[in-house]
Amino acid sequence: MRENLHRFFRAARGAGVKLSPAESIDAMRAVSKVGFADRTILRDTFLLTLAKTQDEKKALGDCFDLFFDQPAPQSPPENDKADEQDSSGSNSTSESPGDASGGDEQADGLGQLAQMLLAQDRNQISAAIANAASAASLSDIRYFTQRGIFSNRVLEQMGIERLRDDLDHLTATNPGLAERLTNALDGLRGTVRETVSQALLLYGREEAENLRNEILANAPLSRIEPRQVEQMRRLIRQIARRLRERYSKPRKRQRRGHLDVRRTIRRNAAWGGVPFLTAWKRRHRDRPRIVALCDVSGSVARVSDFFLLLIHSLHEVVDDVRSFAFSGHLIEVSDILEAKSPEEAMAEIMSKVGFGSSDYGNSFDDFEHGWMSAITPQTTVIVLGDARSNNLDPRADILRRIAERSKRLVWLNPEGRMAWGWGDSEMPRYATFCTVVRQCATAKQLERAVSDIVASYQ
């Protein structure tokens, strides 16, 4: 049973439940108290000790049902041909496979697997599959691409080599029996394939998802296919949540608990130094302020979509974020981002200023006239754009003034460094005024950039 528990833990990890050894020890202690007798109590116990969120509880519950409702060794192999012959075979259900094929002299020379298949003893076959599966460490399966490998391994463990020899031999000597055996083998293959698929379902989900996320995180945002957009959104939301967990709120905390000796003595001077009033140390922090200018013109629309999504989530981490979007001219979008759901906000912003051809000079001009006062010496200004201004006046002078007023000016460019300065790219001219210039084309780079920005306020 202990082995079974471990397999269940592995399955739980596969289902996406994060399990540390400490938790599995707790679960085992808990199980030792409640026993295995009552299935619902056992289920509750696992849900209580292992799952830490609602989502995990659901995943774990499903996993529990899948795991405990289908004890692999008992499930009959789904084999139509076997079923047809079953009536004759299972009537003489007997312990030894040699007995079942007793009428056949040929069978004596056959390997164990062949005898078992001919005997049509389902219980024995599924037990053999279960054994072979554990010998082939089937629970290590992680990716769907491994299905073939593991199927072969299981079959090897069952002795398919010997079976092939037997088949070769039988085709020459006893074609009828050989045909029966071939059919039975096909059935076996099907059953094994199914066992492997189920194991993949149990043990493989998380890794597969991680792999997909990993690929997605490193894929260029501008070239995400439509069907991946939703996944990407989810990924960005995950990133935002990570950032939020890491950076939320600490700025509001005041350090109290340490006596400020100097102030205490000064304050109590009137009583001859007898300290009636105590004074406490406090720590002051920067209040993060972020002003984000986001290019939403046609060429970078998709990237800025994701960027706006992240800014949207940033509103929860940093209280003072003001966001602006522009292509030909610039508008403030803070309210839209605050009030609406990400999707609605995105759609509205895009319909207002999106998809035009970009005019950085004009947009900077709009900003200087309308909102320059939003920038204080505590502000980090983030510009997201490819700096392609269609050969219009780049107005780098305004950017210089923005840089002078602000604490930092960060430029995130979705284009690769190689492209900067070529064609109508004004990046080199702008870069001279920026504190940091980053390429920011994938979700991973986006996360790192934003994380750096927020971390500098900690």
Added chain:
Amino acid sequence: MAENGPSASIEAVERGLAAQGYIASRQIATAVYLAQQIEKPILVEGPAGVGKTELAKAIAAWRGLKMIRLQCYEGLDEAKALYEWKYAKQLLYTQILKDKLGEVLGGAPTLEAALSQLHDFGDVFFSKEFVEPRPLLQALEQPAGCVLLIDEIDKSDAEFESLLLEILSDFQVTIPELGTVVAVSPPTVILTSNSERDLGDALKRRCLHLHIGFPEQKLEERIVESRVAGISQTLRKQMVSFIHEVRTLDLKKLPSVSETIDWARVLVLLQASELGHEVVKDTLNVLLKYEADIEATMPQVSTFIAKASRQNAFG
């Protein structure tokens, strides 16, 4: 060790809590049972008003233990939760004892001797005398054990969580100047959270994780039955089923169990024998806390009442 009927013990928990008027679902009872068996805190999550805090109170009442409650809020720190030095007292004593210093050191011939004599007095001012125990330390010092309720942990800062870790895993607290204070008898710890903020993994790992959602209809009926005296069975069934209908709506704040109980009390007070359109309209503000929610529900009231009575008739 689990042979002598573990399920019987879970039922014992259920009975014990029920005796205090807390009708626990099977999962809640299992959690409480396990928390005692493997000495782990329970982290209770779920929407407001489903009886998270009540659970702690019921456990305390059932087992005859004192309940110590720590209400969390933003900015809560160790000085308010754990212990604090009585600085003013320390400073005051220093001043008062200044004269004593002469006497103590009077006999010392040299400065060095005086210093070593002073050393002998050690850290008088950092002794138990000058510690002001706050809820967490108090909980550890209860000789008979207690129920420690750490309410709305999600309202506190992330740093505060790490402060709790030592208590949650080992039931002890280290005060640098004094050493480690170990619990006389381990308290039963209940943490509650409305999931306003995601809690740290380290904290979650130390707790049993219990999610209390809205109860099923049958359970909620039993809760009303145990809490509100003199409510007829018909009315009870109708109102609970009505509330379950309301919960299917997309509202700002869904009515919780505590509101169900309030409403039941109001209905009893108004001597309603069954759910009527007028009564519901007049008392809907007990159930729903936002004007917008009431407006959204109003047009559905008749349908819901009809549904409730129909279900009552057949079920």
